[in-house]
Amino acid sequence: MDELDRQILDMLRRDARTPYTEIADEVGTSEGTVRNRVERMMDEDVIERFTISTHTGNVKAMIEVSVAVDVDTKGISERMAEWEEVDFVWMVSGEQDVVLVVDAADTRGVNDLITQARDQEEVVSTKTRLILDEQLG
Numbered sequence: 001m002d003e004l005d006r007q008i009l010d011m012l013r014r015d016a017r018t019p020y021t022e023i024a025d026e027v028g029t030s031e032g033t034v035r036n037r038v039e040r041m042m043d044e045d046v047i048e049r050f051t052i053s054t055h056t057g058n059v060k061a062m063i064e065v066s067v068a069v070d071v072d073t074k075g076i077s078e079r080m081a082e083w084e085e086v087d088f089v090w091m092v093s094g095e096q097d098v099v100l101v102v103d104a105a106d107t108r109g110v111n112d113l114i115t116q117a118r119d120q121e122e123v124v125s126t127k128t129r130l131i132l133d134e135q136l137g
Contacts, residue, residue, distance in 0.1 A: 001046065004029065008037055009047070016050040058103050060131040061110045063117055064096035071122040073097050083116065085109060096127065 007027045011018050020034040027034070041047045067076060073091050077098050081089040088101040100117065104110045110128065117126050 001041075004033075005037055005041060005046075008034055009041070012038070012047070012050070058105055059107055059110050060101070060103050060134070062129045062131065063100040063102060063110075063114055064127040064129070065098040065100065065117055066095065066124045066126070067097045067122045068124055071097075076120060076122050079120075080117065083113065085113060101131075 004027060008023055011023050011026060020031045020038070024031045024034045038047065065076075065080075067073060077089045077091050080086060080098065080100055083100075085102050085104045086100050087103050088099075090099045090101070091097065092099050100113065102110060102113050104113065110130075114126055114128055117123055
């Protein structure tokens, strides 16, 4: 991945709907080059998916999850990623092992997800942080 790829990715992170022609103008190359590079990065799994960021008025939170030492973190992460109100699941280093980024209709929905996480046999503890504001970089 070179500097041009990084510039293209930066623009797509800010708005995944940005037309290739606009990206090309901004980074100083052709639309075809942008298209080819995006397709290559998709083929190489550099770009995993295109997604949206929302301002729904919902309650967003990070639920930090600690699991037992002998647990397959990838396995429990994949299961939790299927939960309806979970936007992202990150496997992390530090005190916690997994972080769920959730977007729930209200605090009751966040609490239900906390309970669902704690009901998992592998989970030792949880810590929750409400997201108060969000800025795109």
